[in-house]
Amino acid sequence: MDKLSGLLAFVRTAERGSFVAAGRDLALSASAVGKAVARLEEELGVRLMHRSTRSVQLTEEGRQFHERCRRILEDLDDARAQLGRATAAPRGRLRVSAPIVGHHFLMPLVPGFLAACPEVELDLVFTDRTVDLIEESVDIAIRSGALPDSRLVSRPLNAFRLLLCASPDYLARRRAPTDVTELASHVAVRFRHPNTGKLLDWPLPPESQEVNARLRTALACNNIEALKSAALRGVGIACMPDFLVREELAAGRLCEVLPGQVSLSGRFNAVWVSSRQLSPKVRAFVDWLAGGGR
Structure with missing residues (x-):
């Protein structure tokens, strides 16, 4: 097993509580999983698990290492998913909130976007109320001023x-x-x-x-x-x-x-909920706005 496979064997064993269960998930024998974890411990120079005949338990060092490894593997999965999404065509319903005045700069860009992304269905909500993107299922909001909500990320639009x-x-x-x-x-x-x-x-x-x-x-x-x-x-x-x-x-x-x-001088921003996996329809619309319809 390579290093990545060793990390996967360790994380799956920690989550499943035994080499046997982890082996079933990974389509490996319990012995192969146990050896992979042992080689990882030998390489790190620290014991990650306490073994018994019926189960395994993480040591304190193992708990700390498990959390880091879990995030690494999640990031890898997200990177793979994002790569797949990057080649996917934007499609589906896209709900966008904008201030009432926003239709003056937004509507001239809409026909070109719909022509470029014919499988996207735009749902525009014009309101001067600050919507909750998560609670109200809004994909993108157009806002000006500061961005106090740490759950959101933004991209500047035209000034x-x-x-x-x-x-x-x-x-x-x-x-x-x-x-x-x-x-x-x-x-x-x-x-x-x-x-x-x-x-x-x-x-x-x-x-x-x-x-x-x-x-x-x-x-x-x-x-x-x-x-x-x-x-x-x-x-x-x-x-x-x-x-x-x-x-x-x-x-x-x-x-x-x-x-x-x-x-x-002022500037509107396109904001959306922070996510490791930005959907093609959101990315396409934000890119279109930021490029001024190009």
């Missing part, structure tokens, strides 16, 4: 900018601000985080953060689409991501306020 916008009508009525300090005298339309209830601070320079506390908030809402609607109707100045208002800015229906003075 965006938070900027201030207002309608031409509002700016004609109230005179466009020329300096950050003038924002305190304007009407603010602000986004309220659905999960925390806190108002989104505007992306002001560090030396002007106190202006956030002095903003006159005429309207607060937990739906950023409604926020854009209010800005388009001249209610006030709103802070929104650039991809949400790109068309409105290009058409002149909205104007950027204090360009070059007020903005903040």
Whole structure:
């Protein structure tokens, strides 16, 4: 037996409690399993098992070694499975959660992905609530900000900018601000985080953060689409991501306020539950998003 076979014989014996039972699992004789474990002990220079006529028991050193060996063999099995999965075609239902505003950058990528992976059935859930991927059987979530859940892993997607916008009508009525300090005298339309209830601070320079506390908030809402609607109707100045208002800015229906003075870079991340075996459909979708649909 080679070293890997010796480790397998040791681990299976430790789990089954006898050389006979381990031999049945490995299609070997009890004598062959016992000799493999003995050679492993001789090589390591330590006794791993106490033998009796009816069973074997791990020594303290054997218990420690067994845990390490078990993880090594699991990793090997996972590596083999992952190699097999890498050549498998993405297929099956893929449930994806994204913020409501996410359809602006997500939907343009969907047709190309479905064409490239025709055996995948996308199930998109747009919500500003933080979903529990495990409890709600969600494969991938699109999120921004920190990732406090250690059970999740993430991959960064394309960056965006938070900027201030207002309608031409509002700016004609109230005179466009020329300096950050003038924002305190304007009407603010602000986004309220659905999960925390806190108002989104505007992306002001560090030396002007106190202006956030002095903003006159005429309207607060937990739906950023409604926020854009209010800005388009001249209610006030709103802070929104650039991809949400790109068309409105290009058409002149909205104007950027204090360009070059007020903005903040942000980024969405694709997150999923940490797993040794990432399924082909999850890997394919994450790669597609990260590549911008390529």
